[in-house]
């Protein structure tokens with residue numbers, strides 16, 4: 001790879017990164033929604049190749065600093081959504097932050113728990129369980145793909161209920177009198193698969209934040225195991241920490 005010496009710390013820096021730094025400065029001086037110069041203009045202005053400019057632009061799109069609008073151009077992105085990590089549901093969290101949500105049920109099946117899911121839900125391997133996959137939208141924009149596993153014995157008729165009410169936590173409390181009160185949540189990064197990319201309307205390989213939640217009721221019994229693929233370009237997760 002062609003490299004130049006980085007201006008700041010003397011570390012070799014790929015050429016596209018110098019273009020990216022230049023663009024970051026430009027983005028900092030513009031307001032959200034401003035149009036940035038085209039690939040062709042940047043290539044000429046920065047005396048570099050179109051491939052180099054394209055790579056810098058793509059990274060900034062993946063990081064949520066720029067947005068591409070088909071046939072229109074590339075713009076400075078709106079600030080990301082600040083999403084507190086709390087023991088709430090997607091629906092509750094969005095509405096308390098002033099957003100409207102909708103949910104598309106992609107798949108809802110009764111299946112047999114694989115070993116790892118059985119372990120999480122304290123079931124015997126192969127016990128009946130639900131696999132639910134949903135697309136979560138905020139203000140009409142697809143934001144996360146979420147897969148949930150729950151015990152079918154504990155929640156009979158859950159799929160029908162979920163088709164009527166879109167909030168899982170609402171169904172759990174209204175129909176089954178169950179409330180998740182504690183959870184372990186992990187966050188890791190991933191790249192969007194072609195399917196996730198299609199659903200979330202991002203490029204394949206775009207950064208994704210994967211949150212896994214294992215929640216429990218007041219007696220410490222497991223309720224759900226959930227994995228959520230959030231768009232890395234749209235979310236900042238916020239955890240409030242306090243000294244022990």
Ligand code: GLP
Nearest residue numbers: 089090091167168169170213226
């Ligand atoms: C969040 C949590 C999930 C939980 C879901 C319930 O997304 N990460 O573990 O299942 O909220 O949300 P709702 O009640 O809106 O379906």
